[in-house]
Amino acid sequence: MHAAVIVFPGSNCDRDMAVAFEKAGAKVSMVWHKDTALPKDVDIIGVPGGFSFGDYLRCGAIAANSPICQSVVAHAEKGGYVLGICNGFQVLTETGLLPGVLLRNVNLKYICKPVRLRVETADSAFTAGYQPGQEITVPIAHHDGNYFADAETLKRLHGEARVAFTYCDNPNGSVDDIAGVLSQNRRVLGMMPHPERMAEPLQGGTDGAAMFRTLVDQLAEA
Amino acid sequence: MLKNGVLDPQGEAVRHALGQLGFDGVEAVRQGKVIELDLAETDAEAARASVTEMCEKLLANTVIESYSVEIA
Numbered sequence: 356m357h358a359a360v361i362v363f364p365g366s367n368c369d370r371d372m373a374v375a376f377e378k379a380g381a382k383v384s385m386v387w388h389k390d391t392a393l394p395k396d397v398d399i400i401g402v403p404g405g406f407s408f409g410d411y412l413r414c415g416a417i418a419a420n421s422p423i424c425q426s427v428v429a430h431a432e433k434g435g436y437v438l439g440i441c442n443g444f445q446v447l448t449e450t451g452l453l454p455g456v457l458l459r460n461v462n463l464k465y466i467c468k469p470v471r472l473r474v475e476t477a478d479s480a481f482t483a484g485y486q487p488g489q490e491i492t493v494p495i496a497h498h499d500g501n502y503f504a505d506a507e508t509l510k511r512l513h514g515e516a517r518v519a520f521t522y523c524d525n526p527n528g529s530v531d532d533i534a535g536v537l538s539q540n541r542r543v544l545g546m547m548p549h550p551e552r553m554a555e556p557l558q559g560g561t562d563g564a565a566m567f568r569t570l571v572d573q574l575a576e577a
Numbered sequence: 578m579l580k581n582g583v584l585d586p587q588g589e590a591v592r593h594a595l596g597q598l599g600f601d602g603v604e605a606v607r608q609g610k611v612i613e614l615d616l617a618e619t620d621a622e623a624a625r626a627s628v629t630e631m632c633e634k635l636l637a638n639t640v641i642e643s644y645s646v647e648i649a
Contacts, residue, residue: 362644459586
């Protein structure tokens with residue numbers, strides 16, 4: 356299984372994500388934002404957390420228009436897998452691959468702490484290693500993680516079971532406690548919490564490891 | 578500008594601060610941004626069309642923001 360992790364100026368979770376994929380058994384390539392093509396035979400693209408382009412204009416907006424993102428969108432449109440974490444989630448909403456938008460946290464504060472998440476669906480390669488309703492602990496670290504989508508979009512997300520994770524104790528004002536959403540084909544996941552920062556015991560917990568393990572297992576078979 | 582119906586936490590913080598300064602009766606504050614562009618284009622309508630495209634592609638996120646273009 357071959358994962359590509361995109362690196363923007365200001366990305367700071369790219370290596371954590373690469374290590375999480377590697378520990379799960381994936382081969383990982385780091386891809387610079389100015390590259391236009393992805394390595395051949397990439398199974399999944401990771402769009403990491405951080406502060407791409409200093410969060411100028413809007414979080415993720417400039418990254419979403421960088422050369423490599425056209426390839427990321429093309430990969431997703433061909434049915435490829437994409438995982439966007441934190442700033443990566445913001446980038447994916449800005450590309451239009453995922454619905455909604457991440458607004459400023461309702462208390463206006465940057466929040467960095469472990470949170471409890473509820474797994475809302477196990478029906479995806481990202482979440483198949485969890486039980487529906489299972490609670491896991493994963494850290495958040497963001498200023499703009501307040502998920503917003505209009506009523507019609509929310510209805511569709513809930514109707515199609517595309518809310519992957521919700522917060523047990525909503526830290527940022529996200530509508531319907533939403534922490535992560537899936538694309539319609541369930542192959543693109545965006546989430547604000549950081550499973551890659553809870554993937555080995557040294558990090559204080561391993562609740563995030565199952566995501567990378569399951570992805571590697573499922574995509575290696577495919 | 579954020580569209581109506583989209584919560585504006587920063588605007589709400591500004592409203593609160595205005596109240597603390599004694600400015601009563603401020604019922605809502607919504608915060609937006611102004612982006613000034615210096616264009617080589619001299620035809621106003623062509624400039625407007627070009628900037629509108631820029632807004633759609635990058636400058637605004639039309640999921641939550643509305644925009645208007647003024648030519649000075």
